[in-house]
Amino acid sequence: MSESIIDFQRQSRLGVIEAIWGEHKTIEQISKILNKYQLESETALVTRLSKEKAEQLLVEFPSAEFHEISGCLTMGEFKKSSSSKEEVIILTGGTSDLGVASEAEIALNVHGIKTKLLIDVGVAGLHRLLNRLEEIKLAKVVIACAGMEGALPTVLAGLIPQPIIGLPVSVGYGISGGGKTAMEGMLASCAPGLLVVNIDNGYGAGMAAIRILQA
Amino acid sequence: MSESIIDFQRQSRLGVIEAIWGEHKTIEQISKILNKYQLESETALVTRLSKEKAEQLLVEFPSAEFHEISGCLTMGEFKKSSSSKEEVIILTGGTSDLGVASEAEIALNVHGIKTKLLIDVGVAGLHRLLNRLEEIKLAKVVIACAGMEGALPTVLAGLIPQPIIGLPVSVGYGISGGGKTAMEGMLASCAPGLLVVNIDNGYGAGMAAIRILQA
Amino acid sequence: MSESIIDFQRQSRLGVIEAIWGEHKTIEQISKILNKYQLESETALVTRLSKEKAEQLLVEFPSAEFHEISGCLTMGEFKKSSSSKEEVIILTGGTSDLGVASEAEIALNVHGIKTKLLIDVGVAGLHRLLNRLEEIKLAKVVIACAGMEGALPTVLAGLIPQPIIGLPVSVGYGISGGGKTAMEGMLASCAPGLLVVNIDNGYGAGMAAIRILQA
Amino acid sequence: MSESIIDFQRQSRLGVIEAIWGEHKTIEQISKILNKYQLESETALVTRLSKEKAEQLLVEFPSAEFHEISGCLTMGEFKKSSSSKEEVIILTGGTSDLGVASEAEIALNVHGIKTKLLIDVGVAGLHRLLNRLEEIKLAKVVIACAGMEGALPTVLAGLIPQPIIGLPVSVGYGISGGGKTAMEGMLASCAPGLLVVNIDNGYGAGMAAIRILQA
């Protein structure tokens, strides 16, 4: 079998590092990959990692850090931020969306992007969103997380001119279980110019925000 | 073959008349059924009728009336209204939802329920909805029509305490074509106590409103 | 990260309290939220809570009560009932629907609404339903739970004039597993004016009943 | 290209003739096949045929007969019935199901099976079904057609011990459009021993009834 080849050129080609997707890999596989990162003195980001796997990896890589809520493990230095203020605001409809929102946050922070996280601004209590509107407008890019019917990014996209990335979250049950209803609702949005990524793809939302900040 | 039997007891049993579903019936079949209604001096409501079929039926039943936008044909007297004000308000996100909204309106009017129709109060221009909120709160029941992502009833259900019937509309394209995304979004709603009927089921939304007014 | 903000205005705005959705929250997150309710002397309702989580929360909040069948935890006083009789009747097709039915019941009881629960009135033994019809008609609102093909609310809606909320239940297997067939069958119902909520959404069915009682 | 080969052994092998599926064939293709039937003096049954195609075929095959409601064309003698009474009863919830019900009826009649058709016995007016129950019980096999939520065969299967073939019909709109909700509802049925065929498959329901009568 041929060796696994890391895409270390991704940083120069795309401006972002290649994240290591932890969910379907064994500890041995992740460990091998992290060693290659250490050898190259590259910062590493592992996503979708269980606490059990993370704890075993921390024994071997004591300099790494595990961010439990997001299921992310980082190793190496974060990039320096080039901006003095938060460029990306991440909104969630409720506490249950926190894991996905945090994955986006860490993925951005690793790349030196400052972020602000606002929770509990869901559309069922609209005043909570409207109260924060001026604050939200200060950001260059907005990531709006929502499960269930996923209406938050639609409402927001009717209110502010910023680029808005709808990030569907898999919390829910019955017809909203798994996040597909939220995702399809965002894609079907009547608000002009809403952008969407895959369900629970906090990392992808973050990378998209970086592409926009680079534009 | 046995004869078709009309459910004329429905009025006394359920408080509503049996509508004649025009879509999958031939003109001959509808004509036969309308004759039975005439014989019993019962008010008739035909739904989902094409203009072509309606025009042929009007020749045979000159006292009938065709409501083109809604595709409804009515024959016989409407019930007297027992209320001095509009009891049901019907909201739509845009002009494209008008056919379905009108079906609900006529189904209610036939039963003597006064209605008010507000269009262009969709969530992409939230101020248009918020401006009408006090007016909407005067109704006993609200029917909120929406296609695309279907967020209007969700937003509304977070703002007012009335019973709200989400009526998904099949306008849309791509993932929102056929109205399923709107319907599933309403069912998945994070707002407490939103009720939903089938896509384009204006008649059903009207009958549900009557049940609620009878409660 | 900004603090979680409870929607304590929901009671005055919508007439119902904001339930805490327990399924996707950690014990720590729920505990923090319950503390805010205690501070405000507000009655709290946590839904979709596992026995394990509940038991740990009861240690910290000994005045709370866990309702095991429904997976609900309540803390604080229930509202006084303003009615001398049961206003909402909840029907189930079988013992397997009991959890969802009970969630609806507790959500109503918390708000001071008296309820009656009738089990084993499914359509496979129609006489069991027909025998209870007069009793059912005494209610102002009926919540009809059903899994599998979900025909119970349809049959009922052809028999009585009350508002009927179809509550699909996720019991089933094969094509009926997850409750989608029941839900879609209720939405597709040939009976006039049947209303539907999300699968297993006992809380939502209860809140809809309260909106109707308030109408 | 090799010639088309008719399965004339089907009668002796399975007890039924091979029907010619008219929908996806050109008039030339059907004409060629009918000529082979004439040559073998075999009775032919063409299903799902449009009026336009049928009229052109009748010019060439004047002894054939077109049954417009069902879209069936028959040519040659029907089998003699071996029974003095109706062995199969076909039920429909409404006039809109008539086409599919009639396809089942003709497919049975061609094979010498006597049938009775009862329309308008849908579950929204349950008394209409209950009134006919004793008559229905006289049949050996029952075919129950239903569109929308498809509850009729389920209710029936809880009331009588006969074999019941649920025949889903594609009438409907929104979530019930195309008949899938009816079909899945029948498969998910809580009533014991309900059997199901494909949507609109009147021919198949008839052939299944013949297999049962042959058992």
Add this chain to the structure above:
Amino acid sequence: MSESIIDFQRQSRLGVIEAIWGEHKTIEQISKILNKYQLESETALVTRLSKEKAEQLLVEFPSAEFHEISGCLTMGEFKKSSSSKEEVIILTGGTSDLGVASEAEIALNVHGIKTKLLIDVGVAGLHRLLNRLEEIKLAKVVIACAGMEGALPTVLAGLIPQPIIGLPVSVGYGISGGGKTAMEGMLASCAPGLLVVNIDNGYGAGMAAIRILQA
């Protein structure tokens, strides 16, 4: 809460007993129901029961018997068979379908119907099926179990004139996981008169066979 009511009239009404669906019930709920059966000296059949639940119930009901492969528990005497030979043959494509096939078998045996089970007659090794054809034709009714693409009942329905009940099985992976592909393939069958029940519904297939034998 009202008491659970067993449908003990089902035997006289439909010719079959009401099975107790074990999957979604607690041991306490099943135990209560079994006690009612004992009190009435009625034979009981519990389906979809885990080994763990079964073992606890056997302690309380030592006269009951657990059939592990099928997940069925029976209590009380089986009906006497009125036939000297196997009336129903149950076919499976492979060992993996055995659980579902056995549920059908036990459900039939409880009602006094003799059965024969043939395994490993799947269509990938067609000679294995063709070799048993004469033996299969001796049955009055055939239940054909299949997972994956579910072609077995289709092939069989082209070869023999008996009533054939297609019983889709949830074994499979990828696109065939959960049994939906097998079920839809059976419904779409080009063979005339194939009948279908829900995925994994061995009990339902058995009850349908009894209805046919009663016809």
Add this chain to the structure above:
Amino acid sequence: MSESIIDFQRQSRLGVIEAIWGEHKTIEQISKILNKYQLESETALVTRLSKEKAEQLLVEFPSAEFHEISGCLTMGEFKKSSSSKEEVIILTGGTSDLGVASEAEIALNVHGIKTKLLIDVGVAGLHRLLNRLEEIKLAKVVIACAGMEGALPTVLAGLIPQPIIGLPVSVGYGISGGGKTAMEGMLASCAPGLLVVNIDNGYGAGMAAIRILQA
């Protein structure tokens, strides 16, 4: 019925004009709306308009222009471009995607954004894409249209650092018919930071590009 209300504040609120969705509106409805635009001297953009409707509208509004390939009608002056070069590049895999690509282009041009359109750069002939890469990198935002499997935006997102908007197109047949496979493939993309809009939503892709350029 209340009057239709145009959201003329959208320009100042979001930086974009409200497009008129032509597909589900009658000529009369569109005409009424265009008159309001004329009265306000606002530039109007009608999307998804058939040639037949457009020709009738041009009689009434001779200053309007119909763009046949895209199905768009514009009336009034386009905004002045503030940039000297193309800011948005629109890519298509083939001639069949041209309609959707053109809708994006016109929606951008109306707002004063210069665009370049590159066709026939699909992944089946990868050299055609690789040959244009340097040219593509000059844009600030890339809109990549694709039907069928929709791989073009994924491949591109691995090659260049710009924000890329995946625009799924409904050309295709079989499993790719309707564009859902393309859309889901873009959402599932292994490339970091790909953004997606609804199928055929050229207008939405354009509005999203404007939001990004405004960031």
Add this chain to the structure above:
Amino acid sequence: MSESIIDFQRQSRLGVIEAIWGEHKTIEQISKILNKYQLESETALVTRLSKEKAEQLLVEFPSAEFHEISGCLTMGEFKKSSSSKEEVIILTGGTSDLGVASEAEIALNVHGIKTKLLIDVGVAGLHRLLNRLEEIKLAKVVIACAGMEGALPTVLAGLIPQPIIGLPVSVGYGISGGGKTAMEGMLASCAPGLLVVNIDNGYGAGMAAIRILQA
């Protein structure tokens, strides 16, 4: 707008020519492309072309030929066959699959591959298939077309060792309408090593056969 670029290198790169997909292109677009082929003296194959479009194109390109059953238009010389016998056998379950089978045949013939077409060998009359088995085994590659449940390629793959390409066909109705059930059944096949292409993709099946013959 940039010019459309034909992939004339495809022949040397992949051994096959680029077909022109006629369905979503206007006559003008196809005409432009055919002119480029004429200029390069390249053989052209247009697929999925309606008779109306074809007739107009034949006026401009009199040397082209339209193959009506398959909806294919060819222009220029077919490759010389390098084999003396049929290398690919194409099977269909019935006359209704003929269009798709013919598309595969012409796509192969254009590339100089000899083919044989066998119709009416569907699994409902298994003897018709078994009778032709020795003849089928003479081919190097087999393309098996099937609609409805799509069992033909599965049965065949259990009988012969050749590479078999399952080609699902969109004929059918109800659950088999559109060909998805056939396609999924082929993918789920219990027979070892069955290969599948998109629904109605006769061209793709042909190109796959060429790849195999080149191996």
Add this chain to the structure above:
Amino acid sequence: MSESIIDFQRQSRLGVIEAIWGEHKTIEQISKILNKYQLESETALVTRLSKEKAEQLLVEFPSAEFHEISGCLTMGEFKKSSSSKEEVIILTGGTSDLGVASEAEIALNVHGIKTKLLIDVGVAGLHRLLNRLEEIKLAKVVIACAGMEGALPTVLAGLIPQPIIGLPVSVGYGISGGGKTAMEGMLASCAPGLLVVNIDNGYGAGMAAIRILQA
């Protein structure tokens, strides 16, 4: 119950052995089948076996070997290879696809086919694939594994003339979870002649490759 019958003729009929599908079988069932293989001195291949089951089987069958990554157990001698070089190349987009790729590899090796496995050649880092192209072209058949959007086989099929078997992998989350998006993307591919097997069906891809090598 009849005995399980192994299809030992499969080798002579199809050129491949019958694999034992381990996932839905008990250890006892697999053990019984392996004993039959030992008795006949036939090589056995068990697929989709958990480590726990494998370890218990190894106690009883010490000559067997368990291949943990692929979940395959083999017993008996592998066929001798008739070729001096790798005939099948298996590609994966990442480490997460390794299990499925390895199942294909072992299934081929058992039949005496030499294989080469290349990992980390996914389309997000296209240079990694392009760098290996000459090496890949040396193979007679290519198996391309991919999860998520599944674009790898499409890109490859535009670059090389070999037969390519797209093997969708169930790694992914959100819309790509379960592998359906990858599978449908491969079927919808714009590249000519791509062939597809079921999700995770490494064994089937291998058997298809053998059929092609035998052609």
